[in-house]
Amino acid sequence: MKEIVIISGKGGTGKTSLVASFAALAQNAVLADCDVDAADLHLILTPRVQQTHPFSGGKQATIIAEKCTGCGKCSELCRFEAISQIPATGTTRQAVYHIDPVACEGCGVCAWFCPDKAIDFSDAINGHCYLSDTRYGPMVHAGLGIAQENSGKLVTLVRKKAREIAERDGKEFILVDGSPGIGCPVIASITGADLVLIVTEPTLSGEHDLKRVAQLVTYFKIPALVCINKYDLNPVISDRIIRDAQQRGSAIAGKVRYDTVFSTAQSLMQPVVEIDGSKTAEEVTDIWCTLLDICTSRA
Numbered sequence: 691m692k693e694i695v696i697i698s699g700k701g702g703t704g705k706t707s708l709v710a711s712f713a714a715l716a717q718n719a720v721l722a723d724c725d726v727d728a729a730d731l732h733l734i735l736t737p738r739v740q741q742t743h744p745f746s747g748g749k750q751a752t753i754i755a756e757k758c759t760g761c762g763k764c765s766e767l768c769r770f771e772a773i774s775q776i777p778a779t780g781t782t783r784q785a786v787y788h789i790d791p792v793a794c795e796g797c798g799v800c801a802w803f804c805p806d807k808a809i810d811f812s813d814a815i816n817g818h819c820y821l822s823d824t825r826y827g828p829m830v831h832a833g834l835g836i837a838q839e840n841s842g843k844l845v846t847l848v849r850k851k852a853r854e855i856a857e858r859d860g861k862e863f864i865l866v867d868g869s870p871g872i873g874c875p876v877i878a879s880i881t882g883a884d885l886v887l888i889v890t891e892p893t894l895s896g897e898h899d900l901k902r903v904a905q906l907v908t909y910f911k912i913p914a915l916v917c918i919n920k921y922d923l924n925p926v927i928s929d930r931i932i933r934d935a936q937q938r939g940s941a942i943a944g945k946v947r948y949d950t951v952f953s954t955a956q957s958l959m960q961p962v963v964e965i966d967g968s969k970t971a972e973e974v975t976d977i978w979c980t981l982l983d984i985c986t987s988r989a
């Protein structure tokens with residue numbers, strides 16, 4: 691089984707459209723949407739959710755109002771200024787304290803030192819992980835709650851579940867729609883993968899972001915290929931990207947032209963390779979064949 695992760699230096703490069711096409715071409719894959727901060731693979735693959743699992747990325751403190759004596763100790767100790775006093779009113783005999791769930795970093799200091807054991811410190815539910823069926827095979831995806839963090843942990847959970855399903859069902863591939871950028875979620879998306887495809891576009895920012903993410907992939911010693919989407923929008927930068935990638939030792943998986951067929955495919959909730967007669971579909975298929983060749987040669 692081979693795990694192929696598709697990433698990009700920044701969002702909006704067409705990465706997810708390519709993953710959806712690879713899902714259609716692979717036929718024997720488990721799909722994993724690890725772009726948990728902006729998941730949108732489900733918009734094309736329309737998964738039917740079979741199981742939902744809560745995700746906890748850490749702890750959350752909550753004051754139990756009936757037990758709180760209003761001593762203020764927790765507010766003094768909280769380094770994140772997450773605990774504030776609500777002044778006494780006509781109906782409350784004393785000031786009470788409140789924890790802002792967004793500001794709370796889950797360190798646990800307040801719960802530890804509260805003299806009246808008036809702070810509940812339990813697992814926070816930060817999001818959900820979904821196990822679904824699609825017309826191209828099983829898919830694992832996730833959703834983070836509003837203003838929730840720890841997406842790196844959630845990415846790790848999505849990949850773990852995808853691997854379990856792939857091993858159980860004897861799948862040949864795990865196709866991962868990775869997080870963009872170079873932060874914790876993308877590191878969690880690529881570590882231990884067999885192959886990474888970096889999708890970029892021929893703009894100055896695309897070129898800059900590609901260099902950063904390529905350095906990251908090199909650091910983790912993962913074989914990487916580069917794909918240029920909309921290459922014909924700026925052939926000069928496209929040529930430079932190819933030259934730089936070759937100097938770094940990254941192979942070019944292929945180039946995809948600018949084509950409104952991507953928008954058409956999205957509005958039809960279909961992968962581009964399922965739109966008949968498109969030259970772009972051929973280019974995307976060629977890239978998939980290149981990935982297959984590399985995987986086979988490394989088997």
Ligand code: SF4
Pocket residue numbers: 753757758759760761762763764765787803804805806807808809
């Ligand atoms: S330390 Fe405990 S009792 Fe004192 S204000 Fe905080 S929650 Fe209330």
Ligand code: SF4
Pocket residue numbers: 750751767768769770771772773789793794795796797798799800801
């Ligand atoms: S758990 Fe830590 S961050 Fe959260 S309210 Fe308590 S002291 Fe502040």
